[in-house]
Amino acid sequence: MPPSSVSVSPDSPQLQLTFEPPPRTRQKRGQVARACDRCRVHRVKCDSGKPCSNCKNRGGQCSYSGAMKAATLPHAYREIERLEQRVEELEQEKEREAEKPAAAVHQLQTPISLPPRSLSDGRGSETGGEQVMAGGPRPKRVWEGIYISTARSPQKTWYGSSSLFHFMGRIDAFLTVALQQSHLADCMHPDSASNLLESPTAVAAEEQAGQLTGPTDDPCTTGEYLTSTQEEYFLGLFWQSYYTSYPILDESEFKKYYRSLWATSDGQRKPSALADIVIALCMQYGMARLPSVERGLKATSRANVCNTDATIAGRWYYRRCQTLLSAELESPIISTLQCHILCSIYLCSASFQNMADSTCGLAVRTAYMLGLHQEPPQSMPRRESETRKRLWWTLYVLETKMSMNLGRPFLLHDSSTTCSLPADDREIAMLVGSSFAPLGENVTWLTWNLNNTKLLLAARSAYTSFYDGALDTFNEGNCQPITEPLEDWLKDVPGALKTQRQNKGVPFSTDRSALQIEQFAPLWLQRQRLLLELMYHNLCINLYRPSVSFAPATAQTPLADGMAMKCAAHAMALTHMMHQVLTSTSILAGWLEAFHWQWNAAMTLVGIVLAYPHDDSTGVARSTIDISLAVLEIFGNSFAVAAGAANILAELCAKVDVLIEESRGKNGGSGGGGGVRLDTMQLVKSYQEVDDESLMVGNFPALPSMDESLDFFDVNAPDFRGVLAQSIDIMATDMYDDFDLSGVNDGYLN
Structure with missing residues (x-):
């Protein structure tokens, strides 16, 4: 009913009812998220249509510029404060950029290679060998690699900075510049x-x-x-x-x-x-x-x-x-x-x-x-459930190894995985492998697979820390993000999976002590022990190898040099293990992955000897290369690629020895830290002043300070052809200008 009021008339005692009309309800004004430019200028209501009704009725052009201009004084003050803050941030960034050249002498020296190519589209900037993409609170580093032809086709494919191909490209670029020789058509691999x-x-x-003559089988x-x-x-x-x-x-x-x-x-x-x-x-x-x-x-x-x-x-x-x-x-x-x-x-x-x-x-x-990336349902039988888990994590290990070895992005990511690690208890071990006896201490034949998976998880964590931003901590001289995952893994390796050493040597160390292989252990267990330790050393080689610098040592870089020496230590440990096993047992006979590990270690040692010719451990590294040659020759008795690798390594070693002797002669025969690194300072300076195209066609700078001591490197010599050069394009291998790696030389893995 409508509202009413009661009134009393002065002329009559009777009550009179007076009815009043209901108050009009005010309609809520429609909210417009953003008015068009014309309505905002004329300060009229806009229905935010495209075009709006006002512009449609008046025949005007309806446009949305998106710029929210300050319409009131408080808005203007806030806009001024925002702009002042942005200017201050840009000034601070400019000051940091200006300080970089002064701090460069304390940073890790970059390898001698082609100068980095800048981005032409303006969406990012390059510093050294990485692209720092604009936007976001933390820039994403995209490390560069090389294009190289590794197959029968001349088509080149890309390999990242963690790959052996990239490191071989750095070696080739260093020797090519040092010897003033253009790239040859043959490959180094x-x-x-x-x-x-x-x-x-x-x-x-x-x-x-x-x-081909004769019948083929x-x-x-x-x-x-x-x-x-x-x-x-x-x-x-x-x-x-x-x-x-x-x-x-x-x-x-x-x-x-x-x-x-x-x-x-x-x-x-x-x-x-x-x-x-x-x-x-x-x-x-x-x-x-x-x-x-x-x-x-x-x-x-x-x-x-x-x-x-x-x-x-x-x-x-x-x-x-x-x-x-x-x-x-x-x-x-x-x-x-x-x-x-x-x-x-x-x-x-x-x-x-x-x-x-x-x-x-x-x-x-x-x-x-x-659906193997998901946890198997509880209703599934345990035998089938564990098989699915082993399948998933075996694939995870295989893909992780392959991506790190080739320097390419990972395909599997933890964020999409809910599958737990597989079990290794005695019950499931007997179900899927009845011919393998348990080893005691809750260790079965499946325990190796579990520990190998954890090793790759630890190595992947260290690898990701190295390449995805944790290197910023090196500015304070901290390499813990890299070393800690592998150190933690090493503490949990059961003793049944370790190959013991003679003379109180330590397994998984770099002391190069002789192996004490258990004589009556089954062959599969002996191989598991060796493969786990060899894989550990190979992963450490790849992780530390980017710190190897071919540039002249103009300043002390203890952290970088220490990591390079750790790389050499793991390469030597792997080589000594491989040599003893192949010469005294048949455990690794025919194991092709072991050959790839040895080739990786041999070429790494060659690069380290070239980069640090007068370091205290260089003599041991050089002698270990001879042991690597013996290992490759043993493999070469069974398959051709190993025989070819042995030939390349032998030819390369002969040239490296003469180069080292020449550098010692220039340094007065001293064993100090000079040698090639100090003698090539002017060479590197002249190299950096040459543009990319001149280097690609082999137009190297003439150096008046270079004498005739390197004439023995005849580019047309048959034994030298195919050793030094390869058909590659090196892209931005100056990778470490941003990081100050000085001040830390301890805390590394043994």
Whole structure:
């Protein structure tokens, strides 16, 4: 009812009711997020349409500039304060930039290489070898690498600053400038199947042209498969080798499945992608164990790399595996992922690095399709659940190693992973590997896989800290973000997985003490112990190697030099271990990954000897290179790529020795810290004054101070061709100008 009021008339005692109309409710004014430019100028209501109704009715142009101008005095004051604060920030940034040249003498010296190329689009700035992208509270560092042709095709691919290819490029750039020689067409890295074939199953040019004489036993061209007895032999190698390192299969389930493939009356096995790649991998390993003399081959022959080299043995089975897998790409299953992982390992061992990386990427996507990155449901049987976990973390380890070795971004990230680490208790170990006895102290054959996974997690944490920003702490002389993860991991390694030392030596140290290999331990356990320690040293080499500087030592850099010496210590420790094992046992015979570790250590030592020719530990490092040569020659008796690596290392060492002697002669024969680093100061200065294009075509500066002492480096000499130069483009390898690494020389890993 409408509201009413009661009134009393003075003329009448009767009550009178007076009705009043209800008050009008004021409508709420519509809010406009932002008026158009025309309505804001004329101060009229805008409905924020595009175009608004006012502009539409008046035929005007409706526009939104987005600029919120100060309309009142308080707004103007706030805008002035904001601008003043921005000006102050820019002035402080300019002062910091001006201080950098003065502090550069205390920073890590950059390698001699091509000058950095600046960004042309103005979206970021380059400092040294990294791009500092604009925007955000903390700039993202994008480290540069090199473009290099590592395959048969002249097409170049990119490798990051943590890769061996990048470090070899730095060595080549240093020697090229020091010797005033242009880049040659041949590569520094040894010939492998990837240098001669587009893929493991391709036919070499020599075979296509009919230049090879005599019959060939290559099953890839004859189309012949192994008999059941021969396949059983190679499968027997799998359980004592790759299975204990990559436990992604269930032993009893696979053996049952393999027997079912022969349930036919014609005596032929049914095609199976999983069985084929397991056999191919074991053929590669088994043939690499045999010396080339026993196979009637010469490992140093380039032609033998094409069709009979051990690194591509079993490639007919690999080809059929790839054909069968093509039918499973749309609807993958667990065995599909197992095949992708084993194919990536096969390709990596055959030195097809980019194909291995691509196959690993395919395995990553397949794992995501299968949901392995998530924790298995509790209703799933434990045997199946643990198999899925081991599959996921084995792939995580493989992808992490490959990305760090090639210097490329990671494909797997912790933020999307909820899968917990696999178990290694006795119950699950007996379920999936019944032929392996427990080792005591709650250690089983699966414990190695768990510790290896934790090692790669620790190394990845240190790697990420090094490249993604924790290096800022080096300005205060702190390298703890890098060393701490590996130190923590090392404390938790069980004693059953350590190879003991003679004369009270310490396992996982760099004391180079002789190994005390347990004589009656099973072969798979001896190999697990060695692989874990060798992998640790290899990861430390790659982590410390970027600190090696080829520039002249114009100032003390104790932190950087200390890290470089740690890199050398781990490389020497790995080499001494490898030499003793290969000369006294057969534990690592045919293990192709061990060859790659040794090649990595050998080339690292070459670079360190060149960069620090008169350091106290350089003499030991130089003698260790000779041991590396002996190790590569042992591997070279079985497969060609190792023989080629030994030849390159021998030729390179001869040139390095003469260069060191010449630098000592210039330094008066003293053993001080001068030598090459001080003698090349003027060379580096002249080098930095030359533009990129002149260097790329080999127009090096003429140095009047250089005498004729380096005439022995004849660029046309046959033994020198292919050793120093490679077809690469070095992009911005001056990587460390931003970091003051002085003031700290302790706290490193042993």
